[in-house]
Amino acid sequence: MPRGFSGIAALLADPTREAMLAALADGSALPAGRLAQLAGITPQSASGHLRKLLDGGVVSVWTQGRFRYFRLADERVAVALEALAGLARPRVTPAVVQDPRSAKLAAARCCYNHMAGSLGVALACALAKRAYIKIDGDAVALTRAGSRWAEEFGFAARATSVDRREVRLCLDWTERRFHLAGRFPGGVLQFLLETGHLVRQETRVLCVTPSGKLWFRGLGIEA
Amino acid sequence: MPRGFSGIAALLADPTREAMLAALADGSALPAGRLAQLAGITPQSASGHLRKLLDGGVVSVWTQGRFRYFRLADERVAVALEALAGLARPRVTPAVVQDPRSAKLAAARCCYNHMAGSLGVALACALAKRAYIKIDGDAVALTRAGSRWAEEFGFAARATSVDRREVRLCLDWTERRFHLAGRFPGGVLQFLLETGHLVRQETRVLCVTPSGKLWFRGLGIEA
């Protein structure tokens, strides 16, 4: 852990690490291999970068089996990243500060393999309200009713007690609330994409189709 | 001007540049040579660093004769620096966050060759109220009354129209208001130090003596 701000700045000064941190900037947790892929480097290079970021306290890690999920260590990291990003190119296009993409990203986006944004948060709330999932503290479990509901749509979902691979909470950065991550939410997203209820636009942006609006309305969500 | 935050971070990632920026963190403007001295490097090294910081928009420069005064380009730079510094060593000595030195620095400090802090701001207000100086926008001029007042204390001060070397405004970082910089405020500080109204403590901290309290009271300032 460095003493002054130059040590922290050195950790953020590499373009490759910037690509990784930008991918984590929305609060999502990504495994090392995917971060390597996003940054366009080999896994062993990414491993070195992530080790530095971890030692510097910029990211935290959560090991699950052979996967190691990395995320930003703290909200203050995201704040510092935004402060730095705001310093770069300060006087370029002073108007049009509101990026139209950011609005779409806040509405609905894919976070690795599941849904995030206000739509992802609404989905999590709806599933909890219908007792398809049961939230206890930061632990989430898929109920038998939720398992049956999942089978309706053709993707298997085991009603395990507390299996973080199956379903877990993920802090949504734009909403400051939790949405769902894991295999089960991943299956939901995959189902919605395959059936055309959602279409994937440019990087990570999700767009709700007319049939998707109907599907979400069935859960009490106005998309 | 870099595109992402990694470019800006690279500018802040050098310990030598950190020393320079820390010296400028209170909003003071320092010449290149003094920054080199503070950072413990040769002038030609400092010149290279300052060129990078200038190109990156981190600092701004104001040339005066053979001197080039550097300062932080923007308040947002200071905000970003604080955000980064807050990230370094987050869990070391969680108590005693309030540095007793910072309170003294906020009360009264020397900014290169003049006074800053709440005492410096109060002095600027008192001199303006007594029409010793005339503030018009960001231009400041020493009046004839101010010139006579200065001669009482033995330091020459020319009542020029608008000479930025004589007197100019300097944004006070702790007060977010302006205090005075230039030869004339420099002469005031020199006078106060020589007469024992102020004593210089550890780096940049100024302490008001009992005789100093009387002197400031004569200007309507309770130090």
Add this chain to the structure above:
DNA sequence: GGAACGTTTCACCGCGCAACGAAGCGAGCT
């Protein structure tokens, strides 16, 4: 004019770090 001074530019040296290939570790699957 000449000298002193603050600053910048240039050329060079040396260290540090990011990238990869190869190999090793550990967990999960059959």
Add this chain to the structure above:
DNA sequence: AGCTCGCTTCGTTGCGCGGTGAAACGTTCC
């Protein structure tokens, strides 16, 4: 058990950057 897969560690290469000395530029003072 053997295999696959994700990740890490080790060793190497090569580029980039910070540091200094030498020299040039511009300003100020005599």
